[in-house]
Amino acid sequence: MTSRRKLVVGNWKMHGSHKANAELLEGVLAARPFGADVAVCVPFPFLSETAVTLAAGDIRWGAQDCSAHEQGAYTGEVSAAMLREFGCRYVIVGHSERRAYHAESDQLVADKAKIALAHGVTPIVCVGETLAQREAGETAAVVKRQLSAVIHTLGHCVAEMVVAYEPVWAIGTGKTASPEQAQEVHALLRAQLQAATPRAGEMRLLYGGSVKPDNAAQLFAQPDIDGGLIGGAALKAADFAAICRAAG
Template identity: 50%
Template structure:
């Protein structure tokens, strides 16, 4: 059975004091929770501090982005090997904010996916449609295109030990969320799309939901058969709210 993962994406938030307090709060809140893997992705500048704060605990370190280059004259970039060296495991790639604000293409994101896998890290591949695409009935076509950038260059086996995060762009940071039934339908489509290439890999891949996940909607989302945790934005900045989401995922795992 798949083991759910709840990951907090802190985005462009935090300071040294906040990192200390939030991680201390999370460790206290989650000390007795099992049945769900937990990770956080602070801004790059706080990764080393976070790693030390997490030492000896069950929360795993992640990062919000990565460059396709491993070294060289690429000012301002961070490589997969650097992230591995500092102790990160889960690497978010293809987040809609990167696609939108930094014009990252499906092809570039597939390159990042390959670099992360080559480094022995776990890519968290974000896919999802905009509001206009959703209203035009293009959700499945958009998700398939974003998946195919990886599938057609690397094959389905590359999705072993990988996380996919379905994040409808219209639900990120808006307070809107797909209904559990809507989210489940897309998650099933994603799994079935990979299964056309490799059913065994598709059955094992972790597919998170992201998009205004909070303490109120988490339990019902996680009760769906193909939703394996969440990539959490705003709610991951408060230890108590994030802990409720993690506990809901753990409870859903036991109930499935």
Template identity: 50%
Template sequence: MRKPLVIGNWKMNGSFAMASELLRSIESGIDDKIDCDMGVCVPYVYLSHVGIILNDSNVMLGAQNVSEYTQGSYTGEVAADMLAELACHWVLVGHSERRQIFHESDSQCVSKAKVAQQAGLHCVYCVGETQQQREAGETFKVIQNQLEALFGETGVNLNELVIAYEPVWAIGTGLTATPEKAQAVHAFIREKLKAVMGDAAEKVRILYGGSVKADNAETLFNQQDIDGGLIGGAALDAQAFLSICNKAK
């Protein structure tokens, strides 16, 4: 049985005051009705501050990105070991905005996953197709290519990985894949995992990300292979985030 997981991705939003208020509201709203693992991935500059607030919390701290390099002359980069020192648990790798805006390749994403795991971080590895690829009927081909790049790296422990399917066309647009279409992609991902992992693939959590809100979370999370969500905009609202977490059973 896979325990549901809901992670909020704050993206480049917030302030010290906002982080404090939002997290305290989330903390005070957690009750025994919520039965999922929870996390928040915050901007680098707030990691230490948020880590203090979340000390001894059920909400696990996460970063939104990590360098593919371990140390050296890479101005502006942040190494996995540095994130580990800040008590990060989660790290996002391959988010669609990193792939699309910053042109991160599959090989770069795989390298990031490898160094993240070596530092003891838990990696959420994102895959998904663009609107153009979707309209061309290439959804499964694109995701297969992204996964095969990951499977080809022996330094990545698939058993310790979380996969997030986030259709690029649904990120921040208000558009959402229907539960049935999202499930079809999640089932495809699990079958590809089974091909290289066998029965262990049943233990890998696969999240859905793409305009998940309180009013559509339950129907998405009720799908057999959807094990929670990677939440964007709704993660900036305590009540909305808690409501989504409450739907992850």
């Protein structure tokens, strides 16, 4: 049995309002205690109110992206230092939606992970293949390439990040990788990390992709799956709480 404590992170994506956020967080807080670490990654405008709401509890908060730059003339960007000022514990980098819609390269994702760590914010580095890549038998090559850039950029700090495997074909589609499919990729990633750091056994690898209350326990029971990065279900307090309980 692993000693790694499970981690469940809600990714709100571009959803939320003052009223909806208050109701959601109130519901999640009321469902405690959980037997896993729990966090929510929220849109930038809601970081302040989320920090205030969660300040006295054990649920952490984070952001969904950060700039690869320290500061400067980068209109619309948000720096890792700014996130740290808001008490962010985590920041998601390299989500497939960022890679697809904003043309983020493997190296840019790696640079974002590096600057986040430099400011004391833990990057949740996302990797994953498209349906076409899976059907072509390219899953291993794709995720190893994506993770390799981060490993080489972080160097000895690589064990400080969290990795999230999110098959693109399972994000927001209602489809999910079977526990066996997900474990196969997680084991591959763990082996790649073991070649880079003696602390790979301590690192938490999350699964994301249509995780729901009815499949979470099976997924989290796999030996190399240490929790989840949750999208749609994170917007419903009862569903998110159920997934957090499944991780405990």
